[in-house]
Amino acid sequence: LVGVVANQRLAQKFGDLVLQDASRAFREDVVAYIGQYGSWQAAIAQESFRAFVTRTRGLDGRSPGVPGTPPPPRMDRSASGPPAGAMPPPGRQRPPFRFLLVDPAGVALTKSSPYEVGDAVAQEDRRKSLPIVVKGETVAYMVPRGEVIYSDMDRGYIAAVRDALLFGCIAAALLAIGLGLFLGTRLSSSLRTLSNVIEQTQKGALGLHAAVRSNDEVGALARAFNQMSSELAHSHEKLRASHAQIEAQAAAMHELSVRDSLTHLHNRRHFDEQAGELCAKSRRSERPLAVMIGDIDHFKQINDRFSHAVGDAVLRQVGEVLRQNTRATDLVARYGGEEFVIAFADTSLDQAAMLCDKLRTAIAAHAWHEVHPDLRVTISIGVAALRRDDKLDKVLGLADDLLYLAKASGRNQVRAEVLDAAALTDETPVAEEAGNARL
Numbered sequence: 001l002v003g004v005v006a007n008q009r010l011a012q013k014f015g016d017l018v019l020q021d022a023s024r025a026f027r028e029d030v031v032a033y034i035g036q037y038g039s040w041q042a043a044i045a046q047e048s049f050r051a052f053v054t055r056t057r058g059l060d061g062r063s064p065g066v067p068g069t070p071p072p073p074r075m076d077r078s079a080s081g082p083p084a085g086a087m088p089p090p091g092r093q094r095p096p097f098r099f100l101l102v103d104p105a106g107v108a109l110t111k112s113s114p115y116e117v118g119d120a121v122a123q124e125d126r127r128k129s130l131p132i133v134v135k136g137e138t139v140a141y142m143v144p145r146g147e148v149i150y151s152d153m154d155r156g157y158i159a160a161v162r163d164a165l166l167f168g169c170i171a172a173a174l175l176a177i178g179l180g181l182f183l184g185t186r187l188s189s190s191l192r193t194l195s196n197v198i199e200q201t202q203k204g205a206l207g208l209h210a211a212v213r214s215n216d217e218v219g220a221l222a223r224a225f226n227q228m229s230s231e232l233a234h235s236h237e238k239l240r241a242s243h244a245q246i247e248a249q250a251a252a253m254h255e256l257s258v259r260d261s262l263t264h265l266h267n268r269r270h271f272d273e274q275a276g277e278l279c280a281k282s283r284r285s286e287r288p289l290a291v292m293i294g295d296i297d298h299f300k301q302i303n304d305r306f307s308h309a310v311g312d313a314v315l316r317q318v319g320e321v322l323r324q325n326t327r328a329t330d331l332v333a334r335y336g337g338e339e340f341v342i343a344f345a346d347t348s349l350d351q352a353a354m355l356c357d358k359l360r361t362a363i364a365a366h367a368w369h370e371v372h373p374d375l376r377v378t379i380s381i382g383v384a385a386l387r388r389d390d391k392l393d394k395v396l397g398l399a400d401d402l403l404y405l406a407k408a409s410g411r412n413q414v415r416a417e418v419l420d421a422a423a424l425t426d427e428t429p430v431a432e433e434a435g436n437a438r439l
């Protein structure tokens, strides 16, 4: 498109130059002609314009613009020739235009189809006329007629310029295509890199950076993304740390809520929850489960005789003995006051009774003299086993009854259930059942 427009402009400009050149020559001839004879009419009476031009310019009688003279081909106007617009040496050039000469009143002074000398020239044709001034007075108007006719040299010039233009256009188009392809490929590669990184970030990979180093819009986009990615990773790391801290705090709080603050054994609420689940599990799997309740003997006296602080120390150390002498799968808790409970998972009544006796012995043999030289501590224990359809309350109640039996039988002993629990009723004094218990 640029080539077509430039070509048209070139042809137009060239035509304008040719017209200017021819106009100048024609005007000079008319001015000289009228200047010599005073007026056109006086001049024409003396000598024809063509004869004048032939004489003065040395042309072959077919003067530029002379009516009826076909425009001959133009000759070379190279740098060695006359200045542009001036007439060339005789025989070398004929301007390609013919001119109609019109007097100031609009009457044709020369013949030029469709006008004869003396015809009134149409307003439309006169619109293109150029004034011819002699001694400050407009003596006539010249109207260019016909189309520009180029010389071989002109055509050569135009063809050369057109070729150069075509070459320039093709080269520019090829350059534009090449540059477009290069930039397009570079752009799409940068965008692909960036979109890959964004996709991976979307899938959860944090802290990724897009390796786009260009300084264009994509480079700016990549730098903004990298910045955002770093900030996101940093925020995520902070969030993760804070989440871990909250989780640790929640775990610590949960631990506090399920622990007894004095002995650090589990508390009663936690025991009830967990032992309830153990019971359900045991029933489902038909595996044995035993529960013991232990109560420190004459603990009130310990408090009263040795102080409350010694009483607390006794509770702590009894708890420690229980912890050290049980398995991780046993659920050990302080049930309240000086009372302790243990749920023995996967343990028969006989095994539990033996374990409890071991605990009883360990507590009695503990180095209580280190707390106070006169201190002696023993524990009484009741043990019961879970039976089909029993719930935790039932088995705990039975163990408690057996504990009461152990206390009643002289303390520092273990009582394990051997009879159907139905035999132990509220009305039946437990001590009377002592003979039905063993250990």
Ligand SMILES: Nc1nc2c(ncn2[C@@H]2O[C@H](COP(=O)(O)OP(=O)(O)OP(=O)(O)O)[C@@H](O)[C@H]2O)c(=O)[nH]1
Binding pocket: 262, 295, 296, 297, 298, 299, 300, 301, 303, 308, 309, 310, 311, 312, 315, 336, 337, 338, 407, 411
């Ligand atoms: N030091 C201390 N004493 C406690 C704590 N909890 C309960 N006690 C005391 O434990 C004592 C329990 O006394 P009792 O229920 O009469 O039983 P006992 O003196 O152990 O007598 P028997 O169980 O019959 O051997 C009470 O005096 C309570 O005040 C505690 O956390 N620390």
